Amino acid sequence: MKAAALSLGTVVLPLALLAQGLDPTLLAKPPVDAWPTHHGDYSGRRFSTLKEINAANVKNLTLAWIYRLNPSSGGAVIAGEGPESPPAGANPNAFGGLSIKSTPLLVNGVLYFTAPDHVWAVDARTGRELWHFFWRTKGGIHIGNRGVGMYGDWLYFLTPDNYFVSLEAATGKERWHKEIASVKREYFSTAAPVIVRNHVILGVGGDSLDVPGYLESRDPETGEVQWRWYTTPRAGEPAAETWPDEYSSAHGGGMPWLPGTYDPDLKLYYFGTGNPNPVLAGQSRGGDNLWTCSIVAVNVDTGKMAWYYQATPHDTHDWDAAQVPILIDGVVDGKPRKLIAQANRNGYFFLLDRTNGKHLLTAPMVGSLNWNKGINAKGQPTWDPAKDASVSGTLVWPTTDGVTNWPPPSFSPDTGLFYVGTHEAASVFYLTDTDPRPQGWGAAERRVGTFASSLKAIDYKTGKVRWSRPLATTAGGAAGGPMGLLSTAGGLLFGNDGAGNFVAYDAATGKPLWRAGLGTNTSNGPQTFLLDGKQYVVVGAGDSLFAFTLPQ
């Protein structure tokens, strides 16, 4: 496949090869008849140029099929290092049952998607299952899995017990698996691998114990490490002075747990790092704690950091910066600029120059933030020690969930709007570990409630909220909030309403134009593609995948 990958573009390949394999040139284009990588393309925009389904006809959108997750090991391709029955703690029911948090890839008419320990291949025309891969787990937190990456004829995914697994796309049979982190140290893996040429980029997760975070590039053929980048500095490295000592830095967390974005011209891979450890008790890690809670650019071939921007210096509320950093080719002050934007869990929208990380804009997304002492000269919200967890309790807006979270936002170049689901909630943070060297989380959180949730459209140039649509309200308060989004050239924005409706909004105004009551909120990023000349929109909601299209 390597040879085939190299020759693509100059040689017409036999049809049999193309029938399964992924043409790597697709990765660099806007997605049309494929959705070949987690975000559809490398930009992270989750914008489709398709407009067969548009604001004028979306009212006719109708169900094509439903695929309900089949988690049974019967008939599945089985692999894995774990026992026949899953160990304690590895039960997906702990998280409300199996839920599709992965964005399906669509390649040559086949959808590939995941849940923790599972991969499925489904016929995109009919919703029929083609194969199911079942991983016998050793344990790890089974909270979610973002999906697969694809290279040629091969799929790649990560397991809660931290195996990097390669499957044959045609059959679901395992090619090999490699352990990337120790489940006994409470690492768990959820990311969708991102393939850039012959690099498979993946990050680890898990902040229960104070273990170091890292991003890796691995070889798609052998699975071996090409480079590893630690998210906190070691002695002598720049930024080491933002920790009291090497020991605290080496135990400082910073998990890069979500798939990132990539600029092929700059050869830079962009991603967000997680929160520092100990998570809520910061007394042993005085300083900014670089490079946690940062947007980072690394050279994809060398793994060397090109620049970083820290969104939350010395975080003490679990607000990682792992959210999708979206690449925007925009115009600022009349000049074309290579930009990168992020709606951060800490409640702020950031806009940077992606060539060098230079800060351009910081704007609050909601009005209820109470955790910082204002914005400094670099555009960073500054640490307010008074809002750290305390023994008697500290009331903080937002909660550890943040104003937004992992569900992927969207950017439409047609409207110039950055779309993101938000919620406003408060928690009381109680310091429980008063030791000068706390460990783990070090504090408990008691939620007060959620008081507002909305779908927002942010003007990327100013950070101003152009429109904000309140989501559903229930007896317990505002419902929903962070949600996977997809914008299209048809003038549409697909998302949910917080109460189980999958909704097509007018991307310019936020007006709902169409909805389907799925019974539960959409749980992944919606995606779209053209197949046999027909546009499909595919979305996961809990344990089912739904495909919509216009009537014949």
Place this chain on the structure above:
Amino acid sequence: MPIARSTCATILLLAALSLGAQRLPAPAAPPPAPPERPAPPVRQTERPEEPQFDEAAVQRGRELMVARCGFCHGSNARGGSSGPDLTRSAMVQEDENGKQLGEFLRVGRPEKNMPKFELTEQELTDLATFLHATIHSIGNRGTYQILDIVTGDPKAGAAFFTGAGRCSSCHSAEGDLKGVGARYEPAVLQGRVLLPREPPRWGPAGRGSPPWADRNAVKATVTLSSGESFTGALVRLTDFDVTIYDPATQQSRSWLRRDDVPKVVLMDPLQAHVDLLRKWTDPDMHNVTAYLVTLK
């Protein structure tokens, strides 16, 4: 208590009028409030099936650790004057029931002045059980114990209660809050000061009775284009539908909506709490909690 509640309704009515069309006046005759019952403890549902540790072995292991290892590794195993942190040690974290730990201890690390230790099988098991139980408790935040949170000034809390906080507009120490300090753990009490309603969780639905059956549920009045209107506890309000629940008949009723028709107006019986949530200072919160704790 009836007096306090009707005062509360009046205050809410005034608040509602001042906020304009979005809010309805409170119902003229609120239903009698059932006695408050302690909220179930908040439980993290992240990992319900937890490994069990033999408590006696943990205790023996703790004593052994303090006696044999504590001098170098600290009395809580988090590192000491000359020895590293044991609970963050990769070797300890990855140890299987004392196997790797035992192999290590039989040799020690002479180059770093770590002597070898000859432990019996039982001692080794106890030590490993203690270390693994400790690591597990660090890693499982659902089990963290909230400390003594009552550090505020009860007098200042009482002053806030009747003064700036305007709590006494609805509540009284001799009425609805009589004995409240004995009914709740302080952290639960503090949470209920902020909002006496169970918080919804983002993600999987919670268990227990539905939130619209809560006496403090948000109320909704649905007005049809005919002018007919219905009031009940809000179950859900979306752009496309509205559902309310009538506690008297235990029936729910729903209508489809389009372009804001039928009109729906919400009234939150806890609006005063919600408004205060944006204004609390942490000292005020601690003081009010300290005051309410005294109402035994």
